[in-house]
Amino acid sequence: MTVTLMQGNAACVEGALRAGCRFFGGYPITPSSEIAELLSRRLPVVGGRFIQMEDEIASLAAVIGASVGGLKAMTATSGPGFSLMQENLGYAAAAEIPCVIVDVQRGGPSTGLPTAPSQGDVMQARWGTHGDHPIIALCPTSVAETYTLTIEAFNLSEDYRTPVILLMDEVIGHMREAFDPDRYGDIEVVDRMTTDVPPEWYFPYDETRAVPPLVSFGEGFRYHITGLLHDQAGFPTYRQDEIEPWWQRVFAKINDNLDRIFMYDEDGIEDARTIVIAYGSTARSAVHAVQLARRRRYKVGLITLKTIWPFHEALIEELAAGAHRVIVPEMNLGQLALEIERVLGRAKVRRVNRVDGELIAPRQILEAIEVA
Amino acid sequence: MTDRIRVNLRDIVNNEERLVPGHRLCGGCGEPTIVRQILHAIDTPVVLSTATGCLEVSTSVFPYTSWNVPWIHSAFENAATTISGAEAAYKALKRRGNLPVDEEITFIAFGGDGASYDIGFQFISGALERGHKFLYVCLNNEAYMNTGIQRSSATPRGAHTTTSPAGEVIPGKVQWRKPFTRIMAAHDIPYVAQAAPHNYRDLMRKVKKAVAVDGPAVLNILAPCPRGWRHASDQTMAITKLAADTCYWPLYEVENGHKFTVNYKPREKQPVAEWFKTQGRFRHLFRPANEWLLEEIQAKVDEEWAQLLHDEECSS
Numbered sequence: 001m002t003v004t005l006m007q008g009n010a011a012c013v014e015g016a017l018r019a020g021c022r023f024f025g026g027y028p029i030t031p032s033s034e035i036a037e038l039l040s041r042r043l044p045v046v047g048g049r050f051i052q053m054e055d056e057i058a059s060l061a062a063v064i065g066a067s068v069g070g071l072k073a074m075t076a077t078s079g080p081g082f083s084l085m086q087e088n089l090g091y092a093a094a095a096e097i098p099c100v101i102v103d104v105q106r107g108g109p110s111t112g113l114p115t116a117p118s119q120g121d122v123m124q125a126r127w128g129t130h131g132d133h134p135i136i137a138l139c140p141t142s143v144a145e146t147y148t149l150t151i152e153a154f155n156l157s158e159d160y161r162t163p164v165i166l167l168m169d170e171v172i173g174h175m176r177e178a179f180d181p182d183r184y185g186d187i188e189v190v191d192r193m194t195t196d197v198p199p200e201w202y203f204p205y206d207e208t209r210a211v212p213p214l215v216s217f218g219e220g221f222r223y224h225i226t227g228l229l230h231d232q233a234g235f236p237t238y239r240q241d242e243i244e245p246w247w248q249r250v251f252a253k254i255n256d257n258l259d260r261i262f263m264y265d266e267d268g269i270e271d272a273r274t275i276v277i278a279y280g281s282t283a284r285s286a287v288h289a290v291q292l293a294r295r296r297r298y299k300v301g302l303i304t305l306k307t308i309w310p311f312h313e314a315l316i317e318e319l320a321a322g323a324h325r326v327i328v329p330e331m332n333l334g335q336l337a338l339e340i341e342r343v344l345g346r347a348k349v350r351r352v353n354r355v356d357g358e359l360i361a362p363r364q365i366l367e368a369i370e371v372a
Numbered sequence: 373m374t375d376r377i378r379v380n381l382r383d384i385v386n387n388e389e390r391l392v393p394g395h396r397l398c399g400g401c402g403e404p405t406i407v408r409q410i411l412h413a414i415d416t417p418v419v420l421s422t423a424t425g426c427l428e429v430s431t432s433v434f435p436y437t438s439w440n441v442p443w444i445h446s447a448f449e450n451a452a453t454t455i456s457g458a459e460a461a462y463k464a465l466k467r468r469g470n471l472p473v474d475e476e477i478t479f480i481a482f483g484g485d486g487a488s489y490d491i492g493f494q495f496i497s498g499a500l501e502r503g504h505k506f507l508y509v510c511l512n513n514e515a516y517m518n519t520g521i522q523r524s525s526a527t528p529r530g531a532h533t534t535t536s537p538a539g540e541v542i543p544g545k546v547q548w549r550k551p552f553t554r555i556m557a558a559h560d561i562p563y564v565a566q567a568a569p570h571n572y573r574d575l576m577r578k579v580k581k582a583v584a585v586d587g588p589a590v591l592n593i594l595a596p597c598p599r600g601w602r603h604a605s606d607q608t609m610a611i612t613k614l615a616a617d618t619c620y621w622p623l624y625e626v627e628n629g630h631k632f633t634v635n636y637k638p639r640e641k642q643p644v645a646e647w648f649k650t651q652g653r654f655r656h657l658f659r660p661a662n663e664w665l666l667e668e669i670q671a672k673v674d675e676e677w678a679q680l681l682h683d684e685e686c687s688s
Contacts, residue, residue, distance in 0.1 A: 027491070028522035028535070036522065040535040044542070052523055052535050055449060055491035080424075080448065110447065111424055 006179040008146045008172040009034035009076075012102060013042060014181050015150025016074055019189055021100070022048035023073035025062030027055055027081060030114045031170040032104035035076035056081035060088035060101065067099045068225065070192065070216030072154055076102035079112060079121055082128070089163055090129030091227045096205070096250065098157035098192070098214070100150070102166045104173040105280075107357050116357030117170035119280055122335035125165045126309050132247075134254040136261060137165040137309040139279040143177040148184060149306060155190040156261060160253050161211050167308065169331065171281035171359060192216070203232040207245050210253045254310050262315060263306035268294075272301030274372045275323040277316070277340060279305040282329045282360050289365035300369055308336055313343045320344055325372035327352060329360045379576040384412045388440065395438035396430040400605025402595030402612065403427050403511050406569045407482070410509060410591075411441075413579035416476040419458055420444070423451035423487035426518045426597075427511060449492040451481040452499040452508055459504045478583045479506035485526035486516045488592075489550050500559040500588045507582050508590045510552065513597040521600040525550040528620075529672075530665050531653045533600070538656040543665050548672065553626075556590040560629030563589040567623055568612040574623055574635050581625070594621045602652025611650050618647045619677040624684075632683040644673045 006014075012035055016024075024039040036052065043050040049066070053059040059075045066073040077085065082103045092099055107113025108120045121128075125137040136156050140146040150166055157164040193213035195202055204223045206212035212232075215221040224234035229246060231237045254261065267290070269275055274293075278286035283304045293300045303319060320326050326344055328337040329352035337351045352368045354360045390411040397404050403426060411418065420443045422428045428445045431438040446454035459479045465471045481499075483492055488510035496508055515533050516522040523536040529548045532538040536545035557564040562585035567575040575593065582589035594612050598605040615621035616636055623636040645666055648654035657666050 028486075028516045028519040030519050033519050033522065033534075037520070037534040041537050041539070050535070054489075054493065054525065111445070114429075 003178045004180060005176040006143055007034060007174060007176050008140070008143045008168060009104065009174065010038055011143045011147040011179055012076070012150045012166070012168070012173075013038040015147040016100070016154070017042060017046060018147075018181065018187070019151040019154035020072045020191070021074050021154060022046070023063065023066035023071040024048070024075065025051045025053050025059045025066065025073070026075045027053055027059050027077065029056075029078045029081045031106055031173050032076045032078050032102065034173070035102060035104075056084035057088065060085040060092070060099075063099050063101075064088060064092055064095075064097050067097050068214070068217050070218070072098070072158070072192070074100035074102060074154075076104065078104050078106045078114075079108040079118075080110065082121055082124060086124075086128040090131060090133060092163040093129070093133040093135060093250075094131075094227055094229070095225050096161040096214070097163065098161050099163050100153045100157055100166060101163060102150075102168060105167065105169040107355070113357040115170065117281060117331060117359060118355070118357070119169055119282065119331040119335070120355070121167060122308060122330070122332060123338075125167055134162060134251050135165065135309050136160070136162060136254065136307070137167050138263070138306055139167045139308055140172055140306070141280060141283040141304060142172070143175060143179045144184075145306070146172060147179065147181060148187060151187050151189065152263070155188070158190045158192055159211065160257065160261075161214055162254070165309075167280070169280050175281075204234045205230060205232045205246065207232045207249065210249065210256070258310060258312050258315075261307055261310060262312035265304040265306070266319065267302040267304075269301030269303060269319055269323070271299055272323055273299040274325045274327060274369050275301040275303060275320050276327045276329065276365060276369070277303045277305065277320075278329050279308055279336065280331075282331055285360050285362045286329055286365055288362035289369065292362060292366050293369045296370075298369055305336075311339050311343075316340065316343050320348075324348070325350060327365065327368045327372060329353075329365050329368070331355065331360060377577045377580045379413065379573045379580075387412050390418065390440045391431065392438050392440055394436065396433055397426060398597075398599060398605070400596070400598040400608045401426070402513065402569055402597070402608055405608075406511060406575070406593050406595055409569060409572050409575050410480070410579050413576035414478050414583055416478045416583075417441070418478045418480055419455070419462070421446050421451045421455040421458065421481045423481070423483035423492060424448035424518070425484035425487055425511075426513075427482055427484070429518060448487055449495055451483045451487060452492060452496040455479050455481040455506050456499045456502065456504045459506050479504070481506060481508045483508070483510055484516075484518070485510060485512040485514055486524045488512070489525040489552050496556075496590075497559065500556070500561050500590070503587050505587055506589075507579070508588065510590070510592045511595045512592055513595045513600060514549070515597070515600050517597045517600045526552065528669075530657050530662075530669055532656060533653070543656060543662045544653075553590075553592045556592070557626035557629055559588075561589065562587045563625065563627055565590075565625035566592045566621065568594040568616055568621055570609040570613040571616065571623060571636065578625060600653065602655075603650055607650060611647070614642070614647045614650060618642045618644045618673070620644050620647050620673055622677060622680055624680060631687045632680065634680055634684050641677070644670050
């Protein structure tokens with residue numbers, strides 16, 4: 001038997017191609033560059049298009065253009081590039097353009113620690129662009145999950161006509177694990193929605209539909225797309241009776257589907273006194289820490305979040321109801337912990353943080369379990 | 373003017389080093405040689421800003437610095453912008469009497485070709501238009517070497533990079549390189565020049581001229597990268613010399629946007645293929661199937677050289 005070792009960034013590429021991604025606009029940045037390099041070779045072969053843009057502002061703008069043109073499109077970057085993408089990220093949320101943005105997190109702020117892992121972009125993924133807006137962000141914990149969540153990211157972006165952020169980190173991006181894409185052959189791929197209304201009846205932001213279909217440019221439908229708040233035809237508006245329904249619809253399309261969008265794994269939380277909530281590469285240390293703690297007869301449960309945004313408050317509240325303590329390990333100074341504290345109360349939550357460019361070791365989490 | 377600027381090696385060796393040994397740039401990298409040539413050519417105190425890139429990461433590995441002078445690393449796109457702020461601040465300090473009015477300080481921004489041709493392009497343009505008195509230096513190694521040899525808009529047509537891989541679909545990079553030097557000159561700023569480190573006298577004379585003008589100046593300097601260009605690390609100077617001898621990289625200057633001077637005219641202009649032969653990134657161009665591309669590139673180099681000579685003739 002042969003085993004194929006694959007890097008997380010390469011699995012992201014495989015997932016994107018499987019999901020039907022046919023456009024990549026990007027800019028080299030460590031630790032995400034392998035995604036661009038591999039797609040520069042792979043996309044032309046499958047009839048897709050790879051363009052290296054002049055910066056990350058242009059990268060996401062090109063992705064938006066390609067998506068409106070009808071292709072499934074994505075970009076990949078890291079913290080500094082993700083900062084430059086924020087304006088267009090807000091645009092994509094407001095104009096409801098399906099697209100995938102991969103952020104392989106490295107230490108920040110600014111140029112930071114280019115070759116070291118971090119989970120410092122959690123809040124930037126949620127609130128990096130200005131104004132209230134819905135967003136989806138997914139966090140893989142392994143090479144295989146990078147593959148499946150990349151496909152899921154494209155599916156969610158098409159289902160809800162929204163930008164989706166795949167929040168990887170340097171460890172997941174560069175780590176190599178045994179991986180066989182053929183084992184995931186049955187994952188469903190969501191295609192772009194189509195419309196059966198004639199062009200003259202088509203509204204790109206139809207108020208009567210939770211997620212109106214986006215017809216590609218060039219198919220004979222004339223419509224307007226803008227970053228200004230718009231009516232259902234897409235034209236700018238300042239009328240409260242048009243703005244209000246727009247807000248309600250764009251948030252409802254995400255909030256009404258939390259059960260599908262919010263993905264997580266749980267392990268032994270029913271009778272757990274302490275629960276660890278982890279995501280990304282930190283969840284791997286958490287798995288080991290929980291095993292060690294159980295060997296020492298601690299009643300510990302583990303919740304591994306695959307989706308961090310939107311945050312499913314009610315579910316986390318329910319899952320953690322019986323626990324006395326919740327431990328949140330993160331390679332930042334406590335970003336998702338803020339959200340968990342908001343939901344469960346500060347008294348219940350203990351943070352385990354690390355921002356020196358090194359992974360959180362299982363021992364650190366174990367110590368937190370022991371003093372909990 | 374040109375003839376009066378002299379570069380005297382005997383004086384230079386007595387200068388204090390401003391970029392000191394111990395940095396971690398690769399053996400054979402053109403950048404440290406160029407930076408030292410530049411800093412040795414300047415007599416005044418200097419203030420430097422450097423964009424993200426090889427020069428930045430390799431000269432400032434914690435807890436060390438190779439810089440003997442005030443030096444700031446800015447964001448990838450902002451070296452020209454940060455130096456604009458520094459230059460404006462020093463002006464204000466002089467105006468307020470915090471610095472002697474006659475104290476000459478030279479402001480220099482360093483960026484690679486990614487930082488200059490691509491991501492920082494609009495910010496250089498903005499600084500030139502505002503008219504800050506500073507020197508912008510593009511250390512041009514023709515790709516994103518720091519992140520692993522991805523193409524930039526300075527990468528020549530036909531070159532293999534990790535994002536313009538030569539294979540069955542494309543023979544290396546498809547697009548022509550951006551005429552950055554000419555675009556800089558089109559800002560009608562006092563001084564723009566193209567140089568290469570093998571001709572240090574020419575390079576240093578250009579630096580002296582650039583910092584003497586009252587306003588912005590830009591130097592675009594060819595900086596070989598043994599890793600990315602795929603050549604032996606002891607061939608760096610021979611390769612830039614060949615770049616000038618094939619007219620792939622003409623050494624010239626443009627004053628006030630219109631006065632062109634070609635500083636080096638090879639006695640015998642060599643075919644550009646001779647230059648390509650020295651580097652692995654062009655190896656695929658010598659396959660029979662890519663002969664047409666080699667001819668096309670030669671034609672383009674010839675055309676650009678003829679245009680340059682024409683421009684020089686027109687401005688005399």
